[in-house]
């Protein structure tokens with residue numbers, strides 16, 4: 001029986017796969033092995049031979065070799081067994097008449113081979129084919145050997161052993177028992193001496209015992225889009241999160257926006273994406289899934305700004321500290337040095353003493369003379385100014401004995417006081433014309449003479465000597481351009497601040513030696529060689545005024561300016577209330593070399609003046625009028641663009657301005673004070689350039705400011721080029 005099983009299996013393998021002869025089979029057919037099989041065969045048949053001798057004593061010699069031969073032929077015949085295709089042809093050819101044929105065959109088999117003994121030829125007639133016959137016959141003989149007892153006698157109606165019938169019938173159907181793998185096979189097909197297992201989908205192998213791994217087997221690809229799981233007899237496709245399975249194998253994005261219309265809460269908008277979805281907020285906001293809100297993005301966390309970053313709801317702003325000479329570039333992120341757009345002829349001269357460097361009004365220089373008794377007071381010098389008022393010189397020998405030479409309304413004024421008298425005298429033409437004038441003061445026997453360019457403009461009667469000598473010495477202190485820290489004792493008060501220039505000294509007839517050296521050493525006290533009228537801002541500081549803009553009609557800010565910016569960014573004029581800048585006017589860089597003039601309400605640009613005359617050697621006259629109802633700005637050769645006057649933005653800004661203007665406001669010229677945070681104004685740079693400014697009809701004198709940076713020259717500007725008629729002086733400072 002062992003041998004039979006062996007044969008079933010490899011014949012089955014051979015048939016199903018149409019393999020070439022396996023090594024095992026080749027070996028079986030080798031000479032040696034044939035013998036072995038013969039031996040086995042002989043051994044197997046041996047009891048049969050014994051039975052045979054009882055059954056067919058006469059035919060023993062015939063049966064014995066026949067049985068073994070048949071078995072051998074069966075084995076050898078396996079090599080030429082039907083290929084799978086011919087087997088299936090065979091099967092299909094016989095399928096139609098199958099049942100009838102089977103019945104006939106079963107009947108014949110019963111009659112010929114069970115009730116009687118059949119020989120191989122008879123069996124072949126029953127099966128009508130050789131392979132099945134050759135398969136059947138040796139097994140039939142074996143059944144006979146096992147179950148046939150005695151000789152069948154028709155007359156005695158001896159019953160055929162049921163074991164024999166079962167044994168013989170069993171031979172004809174190779175699907176009994178069914179050796180196909182139960183789970184993997186559809187059906188077992190009985191063949192001619194063999195059987196075929198028809199596999200269910202998903203199974204393979206001779207007995208349909210092998211699951212096909214559709215996830216890895218390229219011959220049976222599962223075709224899953226994303227994930228594949230192999231299971232016995234099949235497979236299972238699945239998808240990543242956010243996808244659903246379609247047609248068992250494909251993965252289709254889930255449109256969460258359609259499926260859950262309120263998955264994003266307004267103002268966020270749902271946007272479906274492959275495998276996901278997004279809740280998109282307006283620009284500058286990001287969706288917070290836990291609170292279901294659009295939260296502001298703090299862009300400042302990303303270091304987007306070169307300078308100061310200020311986060312705002314939905315946006316952010318970068319600021320560059322204009323007070324450090326920086327401006328914001330057009331990319332609105334990076335800071336750059338504010339460029340100079342008009343070069344100035346700002347050379348200075350080492351022998352010219354600038355008088356206006358100290359806003360405090362203290363003297364620029366102080367000289368002490370200790371001279372012989374009866375020395376008369378004398379001073380001579382070149383003087384140049386555009387300033388109408390200020391102290392040129394103050395001399396004293398004691399607290400009650402002093403002399404002041406100054407300017408008021410551009411003309412010389414003398415005040416003096418001594419033991420005997422005091423006087424205020426002014427006269428002569430205005431000399432604040434920017435030209436050099438030789439001024440001389442001489443104490444004479446009975447009078448004080450003041451000359452301008454050798455012409456006497458004043459002769460003041462003086463009953464006694466101006467100063468008194470003590471112990472045979474006349475001690476005189478001379479202060480230039482300012483008053484010692486006791487201004488309350490002048491007869492007629494004067495603003496001592498004087499923007500002017502002195503050269504060619506001769507004090508107390510001592511010549512200029514000594515004084516000249518002192519001046520040469522102090523480079524920051526030297527004058528520009530050439531000056532023009534106007535106030536000069538070097539871009540280092542600002543001035544503050546107290547101006548009341550309120551009037552019975554409400555308030556108004558009328559600003560007339562005559563400007564020549566030298567740098568393309570800077571604040572001209574600003575109203576400041578606490579930390580806010582309700583109104584400001586600034587030069588703002590436009591392109592590489594040009595500039596605009598812009599007006600801001602609380603940092604909001606409301607008007608732009610585009611002029612060809614900004615950053616240009618000529619000056620530009622600009623008028624700006626602002627009141628509760630709106631803003632007007634004008635200048636020659638300029639175009640003005642206003643924010644939409646009907647816009648809510650402008651109306652809101654005007655309303656805020658109107659309410660702010662009910663408060664005391666500080667007026668700043670040339671910059672925004674340092675206490676105001678950068679975001680309060682788009683421009684914070686100090687103005688660099690020349691300016692005249694008139695506010696509400698009053699021309700501002702920077703010597704009258706409540707605060708003024710020492711760098712601001714109240715009444716003189718360097719020109720943009722040297723006057724052609726003059727040539728350079730030999731020892732100019734280079735700034």
Ligand SMILES: [Ca+2]
Pocket residue numbers: 202211212213214230231232233234235
């Ligand atoms: Ca499978």
Ligand SMILES: [Ca+2]
Pocket residue numbers: 242253254255256272273274275276277
């Ligand atoms: Ca999706």
Ligand SMILES: [Ca+2]
Pocket residue numbers: 284296297298299311312313314315316
């Ligand atoms: Ca933001």
Ligand SMILES: [Ca+2]
Pocket residue numbers: 387388389390495496497498499703
């Ligand atoms: Ca002055």
